[in-house]
Amino acid sequence: MPSVRNVLVVGGGTAGNAIAVLLRRAGVDVDLVEIEPGWNVRGSGITLQGNALRCLREIGVWDQVREHGFGFDTLGLTAPDGTVLHVSEEIRTGGPDLPATVGMRRPTLQRILVAAVRDRGARVRLGVTVKSLDQDAAGVDVVFTDGTTGRYDLVVAADGRGSATRSLIGIPDRPEPTGMAIWRVPAPRPESVERTDLTYGGPCYIAGYCPTGQDTIYAYLVEPKRSRDSLDPATYADEMRRLAEGYGGVWPRIRESITDPDQVNYTWFDRMLVEGSWHRGRVVLVGDAAHCCPPTLAQGAAMSLEDALVLAELLTARDTLDDALLTEYYERRIPRVRTVVDASMQLVRWLLDGVTDADVPGLVSRTTAVLKERP
Known part of the structure; x- marks a missing residue:
């Protein structure tokens, strides 16, 4: 029996949609609120590497992603005039049965995840978010911006790098520009x-x-x-x-x-990594609300999806929600996320400093070795 009966997910982006689907699949009642009336169906494109594809398969939407995206297994390096200097084989971090990378329109991915949330029966309200939270040992009382209220076993803050929920629970971290x-x-x-x-x-x-x-x-x-x-x-x-x-x-x-x-x-x-823990009581951060980094390794969506997968796994495999469970979630995620954030920032620093002999292949290889392992 899952450790929670009803959960509020704040934010309908990649992480929020993913955990809503996973929890509903386990029979948990889920309310999802998203402040954007259009449910974030916008953007240009997104690069999904193998470990992100592995998560999307476990969420149940890989077939749609494969149909609408463009898979490939190589990466090209070119000179400014367009001359191809090198083509490398990319490592399939999601396993041998998934492409190394799939590119797709970001709005298309969002529509696929939105449809999965709807199909799983989550209750969705758009143009609404959390105004205030009041916790006790047994649950969280929520007041929404439209004046309605609710009580939940757990609140999942998936409201992005500018997370208002993060501020409401007293976590002071904010994204910082990298230059x-x-x-x-x-x-x-x-x-x-x-x-x-x-x-x-x-x-x-x-x-x-x-x-x-x-x-x-x-x-x-x-x-x-x-x-x-x-x-x-x-x-x-x-x-x-x-x-x-x-x-x-x-x-x-x-x-x-x-x-x-x-x-x-x-x-x-921007760069941000919340240290120490990603929860306060019964409110827990996932995705960009807990961490963000430059897209130099194309791992932003993957890290968010992995957060959702690990948190949902713990919530549905245990019969008690307590501090130990949410601490375990953080401890499973933080080394892997830190590896990605630090490597992404190292690439930025090399570019900003004009370093021409940096060991980029070595850095990417070490990071990829971590990402091949299941989160």
Whole structure:
């Protein structure tokens, strides 16, 4: 019998949707609230490595991800002019029966997870979040922003890196800028693009693209962060086209397609890792609410999915919810998450410092060896 009968999930992103599905599958009553009325169905693209695919298979949505995404097993390194310098075989961190990587449109992944939440029978309310929490030894009393109330055995805070729930329970950690920022945009897929290609150098630190389906890719450019006040969203397409001028190969075709500023996303790279514990009483953090890092290893979604998988496993395998269970969740997750956060930040520091002889293959190999193991 699961250790909880009813759970509130705050946030309907990757981690929140995943744990809602897993808990409902075990027979737990789940309420999910998401402050965005559109349930976060937006974005350009996402890179899902094997360990993320393993989680999505266990959640039960791998068939849909495989159908709508674009799988590949290699990574290309190119010069700014488009010349291919090296192609490496990627390690299948999810096991030999899954691709090393799948790229897909982020809105498509969200729609797949949303449908799974609905199909499993979670009660969903959009445009609503938590206003206040009051805990005792047996549960959590919640007041929502629409004035309604509820009582739950457990509250799972999956409300992202800016988590208001994290603040409500007195955890002071906040994301900190790393000094880098990224431009992202969806684009039509040139026929020759069948994997991620990365360019280090040129006008930006990194220029890259990833196929997200038979007809689409998402492209990205990483540069020093700028003050957001200095950027006008109406000029985002113009600015990304300007940066893309310094790259050859398929980039001229990508550049031609960047015309709609509403399709271009500009985001700072942040870093955060909550230390000590990820819970206070009966409120526990998952995903970006507990940790975030630059996407230099493409492990953000994977770490969030793994959090959901491990927490759901513990909650459904034990018959008592106590501090020891939630502490075990943290202790299982923190070494692996720290490895990813530290490695992602090391890559950022090497780029910021202009280090040209860094042992990037060694760093990636050591990190991948960790990720091959089950979380």
